[in-house]
Amino acid sequence: MCQVDQDYSGDIRSADPPSISKECVKCKVHPAAVLLRVGDPYCRGCFHEYFIHKFRAMLGKNRIIFPGERVLLAVSGGPSSCSMLHQVQQGLSVNAHKKLRFTPGIVFIDEGAVTGCSLEDRHKINTDIKALFESTGFPFHIVPLEQVLELPISVLQQLHVSKSNSASSYKVAVGEFDQNKSCAIQPSCQQKEPADVNKAHTLQLQQLMTSVKTHTAREELLSMLRQHLLLHMARTEGYSKLMLGDHCTRLAVKLLSSISLGRGAQAALDTGFSDSRYGDVIAVRPMRDYSAKEIAYYNHLFNVPYVFISGLDSKTSDKDSIQRLTESFVTKLQTDFPSTVSTIYRTSEKLQTACMAPSAVEDSPRCVLCLCALDTSAENASAFQATLISQQLSQNKRPDDCLTTLKYDTNKSGADCSGQCHGDGSCCSSLSKLEAVELKTLLCYSCQLTIKDMSSLEHLPSYIISGAQRRLxxxxxxxxxxxxLLDETA
Structure with missing residues (x-):
């Protein structure tokens, strides 16, 4: 209780800050080299063991990557993905205590066409990336983002592979792998030189990004195109797993921004350890337990090389997009409250996907962009239906004004037209145009918002148009x- 005659003239700021031990919290012998959290100082050796153990424990705990499987590492050149590459390289070395049992490959996507890099800058970045990859001895692929315009329609199809991922089958696979140690993993250093950039495709890709009116939708569209290209590379090169370098700080930001963008139903796939939306290729995130601070410490102490590459959000203000605003909010809150990122991250671990089981792949409707299960099948009294009614009332336009026509080459879509068209120029089979209203029926709620922010749909890649037409x-x-048809319930 406060006293009337109590003296308050003392300096309330004179209290000493909490003391931090200068010895390693684990070995209690060597001096601390890094301070991960208050009260958790680590020496150089213990921090190295801690970092390696966390990576291999994440893979061993989930048991998704089977021995002998081919895993494609998506390396962007940044600190997190290069640290992931370094962990895989050490795990496959001869002196590794618990060696990794999969066959790795590397892929790098050159996004210079949409980030404003010149051809000289892109060539320099590709040269640095190539030198980094050659030092690992793994096969690698350097792919320009322009190749997304040449993808086949099959990239939008979810393929199902009947393979048991139970604990017993994993143990059987480990036993078979250990018995056949003579066939140890020796990844052949096959390289694919960067493909020549098609200037026409570069212009088309730039026009596609320019047609997106907001920076928020532009980042979402770029992320989807990147995932489509990674999926295509994994399938064509024979990889069954795709390893991403997302750390927990990035995933915490992604979780909040995804919810803000209406991707709550897909948040578990977007931020979880494994992402099985593609069916035959499973994406994994083994770096999701690391914070950006831990990765920066590790790369600095153990000289892990990485290449600085400017992204789409480089040199942008905090208010340019929802993603940047969320990132600024989380990082600033993390400065004053160090448990912010871990709290958000632990919350994401409790989420479950709304997608159907792999056995119901053929019957489950999927978004034509993000390839997740559609979340637009809601009841009439739902908030989603109320949002749609509000949008229709606020537009106050004639039905003909709301239809944005998207024309494309029918030969590319694979449609067969006998040439019998109506007098008004429309094709008899209605395959020469795609209406935005029809396209929305094939998209989840978040992707509908992305398409809504596009001023023109004519620059969309042909495989997306063909996939939508096929579904329609x-x-x-x-x-x-x-x-x-016979009634399924009969």
Missing amino acids: RRSQMRAEISNF
Whole structure:
């Protein structure tokens, strides 16, 4: 209790800060080299063991990567993905205590076409990346983002591979791998030189990004195109796993921004350890237990090389996009409250996906952009339906004004037209145009917002247009023959 005659003239700031031990908290012998958290100082050796153990424990605990599998490492050149590459390189070395049992490959996507880099800068970055990859001895691929415009329609299809991932099958695979140690992993250092950049594709890609009106939607679209290209590379090169370098700080920001963008139903796949939305290729995030601070300390102490590459959000203000605003909010809050990132990250671990099981792949409707399960099947009294009604009332336009037509080459889509068209120029099979209203029925809520922020849809990649047309044709065909189909509930 406060006293009337109590003296308050003393300096309240004279209290000493909490003392931090100068010895390692683990070995209690060597002097501390890093301070991860208050009261957790580590020496150089203990921090190295701690970092390696966390990486291999993450892979061993989940048991998703089976022995002998081919794993494609998506390396962007940044500190986190290069640290992941360094961990894999050490785990496959001869002197490794618990050697990794998979066969790695590396892929780098050159995004200079959308970040404003000149051809000279892109060539220099690719040269540095190539030198970094050659030092590992792993096969690698340097792919320009322009190749996303040449992807086949099959990249949007979810393929199902009947393979048991139970604990017993994992132990059997480990036993078979250990018995056949004579066939130890020796990754062949096959290289694929960076493909020549098609100037026409570069211009088309830049026009696509320019058609997006907001920076928020631009980052979302770039992320989807990047994932499509990574998935295509994994499938064509024969990799069953795709390893991403997202750390927990980035995932905490991604979780909050995803919820803000209406991706709450897909948050578990976007931020979890494993992402099985593609079916035959599973994406994993083994760096998700590391903070950005831990990765920076490790790279500095053990000379892990990385290449600084400016991204789409470089030199932008905090208010340019929802992603940047969320990142600024989380990092500033983390400065005053060090448990902010870990709290958000632990919350993401409790989320479950809304996607259907792999056995129901063929029957589950998927978003044509992010390839997640559609979250637009809601009841009439839901908040989503209320949002749609508000949008329709606020537009106050004629139905003809709300239809944005997207024309494309029917030969590329694989549609067969006999040439019998109506007098108004429309194709008899309605395959020469794609309406934005129809496209929205094939998108999840978040991707609908991304497409809504595009001023023109004519620059979308052809495989997305073809995939949407194929889905619409199948739905139309099913509706036409619905009277002749047997009721599944009968």
